[in-house]
Amino acid sequence: MVTAADLDTSRWDRARPYLPYLFILLPTVFALLRDWRPEVLALAVLAGAWHWFMVTSHPTWTERPVVMVAYFAVMLAAIGTLTGIDALFTVTGVGAFVQAFALLPGRWAYAGVAATAGVLVAVPSRPGRTPGETLYAFLVAMLIASAIGLLTRTISEQNDQRRAMIVQLRKTGAELAALAEENASLQAQLLTRAREAGVLGERQRMAREIHDTIAQGLTGILTQIEAADDAIDDTPAVRSRLNTMRILARESLNEARRSVQGLRPAPLDEAQLATALRDVAATWSRTTGTPASVSVTGDPRPLHTEVETTLLRVAQEALANVSKHAASATRVGLTLSYMEDVVVLDVRDDGCGFTPGAADSSGASGFGLIAMRQRVTRLAGEFVIETAPGQGTGISATVSAIPADVDPRPGHHEADAAPGPSGHRENPG
Numbered sequence: 001m002v003t004a005a006d007l008d009t010s011r012w013d014r015a016r017p018y019l020p021y022l023f024i025l026l027p028t029v030f031a032l033l034r035d036w037r038p039e040v041l042a043l044a045v046l047a048g049a050w051h052w053f054m055v056t057s058h059p060t061w062t063e064r065p066v067v068m069v070a071y072f073a074v075m076l077a078a079i080g081t082l083t084g085i086d087a088l089f090t091v092t093g094v095g096a097f098v099q100a101f102a103l104l105p106g107r108w109a110y111a112g113v114a115a116t117a118g119v120l121v122a123v124p125s126r127p128g129r130t131p132g133e134t135l136y137a138f139l140v141a142m143l144i145a146s147a148i149g150l151l152t153r154t155i156s157e158q159n160d161q162r163r164a165m166i167v168q169l170r171k172t173g174a175e176l177a178a179l180a181e182e183n184a185s186l187q188a189q190l191l192t193r194a195r196e197a198g199v200l201g202e203r204q205r206m207a208r209e210i211h212d213t214i215a216q217g218l219t220g221i222l223t224q225i226e227a228a229d230d231a232i233d234d235t236p237a238v239r240s241r242l243n244t245m246r247i248l249a250r251e252s253l254n255e256a257r258r259s260v261q262g263l264r265p266a267p268l269d270e271a272q273l274a275t276a277l278r279d280v281a282a283t284w285s286r287t288t289g290t291p292a293s294v295s296v297t298g299d300p301r302p303l304h305t306e307v308e309t310t311l312l313r314v315a316q317e318a319l320a321n322v323s324k325h326a327a328s329a330t331r332v333g334l335t336l337s338y339m340e341d342v343v344v345l346d347v348r349d350d351g352c353g354f355t356p357g358a359a360d361s362s363g364a365s366g367f368g369l370i371a372m373r374q375r376v377t378r379l380a381g382e383f384v385i386e387t388a389p390g391q392g393t394g395i396s397a398t399v400s401a402i403p404a405d406v407d408p409r410p411g412h413h414e415a416d417a418a419p420g421p422s423g424h425r426e427n428p429g
Contacts, residue, residue, distance in 0.1 A: 020051050023095025027088040040085055047078040047092075055103070068103045072112050075099070080119040093120040193371055214252075221249045273308040274300050274336055277315055281334055284319045291331045292319065298338030302404040310379055311336070311345045314372045314397045318347040321368045322393075328352045329392070343401045348394040353387045372397065 028044040054061060054071040061067045079096055082089035093116055100112030225246050274296045281292040315334060322329055329351035337344040376383040381399035
């Protein structure tokens with residue numbers, strides 16, 4: 001079975017561990033076929049066993065220069081002895097050139113090449129060879145060995161660079177895949193948030209439209225009926241029709257009010273903001289197992305639907321961020337502060353925290369923070385994050401304490417209710 005590691009290994013890397021054995025085996029076979037000599041077989045086996053013990057069976061020893069110098073000295077002695085017995089083992093010396101550059105560090109490699117060239121030139125004695133010829137043969141052997149060694153080292157370095165490049169490419173590919181998955185997740189969250197925002201915006205628009213048109217119109221009709229009731233003659237038939245009109249108008253007004261209330265967020269249907277926050281925190285605590293306390297300061301009072309909805313959504317998003325990104329948190333505290341002109345929601349946890357400014361680019365919690373900030377700034381509020389690695393996280397959302405009967409949009413105010421029969425104003429919202 002071919003693994004990823006095998007694909008990263010070149011043919012040269014796969015063949016190199018077996019080359020020393022081939023350089024010993026081939027001349028040994030031909031030498032023994034030509035002339036059976038037990039000492040040749042013994043020395044060849046000794047050289048092969050020495051290489052197996054020092055290199056093959058202990059690959060980490062190749063990183064120890066002193067051990068490799070000792071290995072090469074013993075191997076060179078065996079090669080010299082074999083070359084003295086039979087010149088065929090000069091081939092084994094060529095393999096020693098490769099091993100010198102493969103195993104010996106720095107200048108030791110050139111020293112090993114020089115020693116090997118000296119052995120190959122000096123050991124096979126030829127009668128009548130002059131010192132000049134010997135020196136010439138040594139220099140030629142050095143030149144050839146150096147060329148072979150440099151080629152070997154270049155191939156090895158290129159293979160190392162290729163492996164490093166493959167590792168880097170795989171790492172980059174994994175990062176790109178993770179980034180693509182994260183972007184897909186963020187896009188899905190963005191679509192969900194956009195859909196939720198669209199639904200919420202449409203619900204609020206419908207509530208305002210019902211309040212500003214149908215409910216106010218019905219209130220005006222009731223006012224006119226009461227005024228007509230005081231001005232007309234006391235005729236039973238007329239009184240009956242007026243009563244019928246009054247009943248129908250009041251029933252329609254009540255239906256309009258129920259429709260406006262039904263368009264509020266579910267947690268705020270039958271509760272004020274403080275109560276809704278306690279319900280959300282309790283549900284979150286039961287789900288995550290992390291205690292979440294809610295405290296309220298100041299004088300709680302009804303606020304405009306958009307203000308309460310914004311603070312409730314910020315609390316829900318903050319708790320969701322704690323459960324997703326602050327696994328070490330052991331407690332969470334929510335504080336709702338009613339002040340004279342603003343209302344402040346603080347959510348703090350004792351989790352791992354993060355580096356401010358890194359959340360938006362990392363994607364780990366940036367989207368939720370951006371969504372909360374956008375909700376608050378849409379009402380001209382202020383959103384602040386306080387956090388540091390290992391110091392927990394705190395978020396603070398401050399918005400104007402807009403009363404329930406005032407539109408938070410600049411330049412918009414809900415119409416005054418028409419006066420009722422008793423002189424006070426009917427409030428359809």
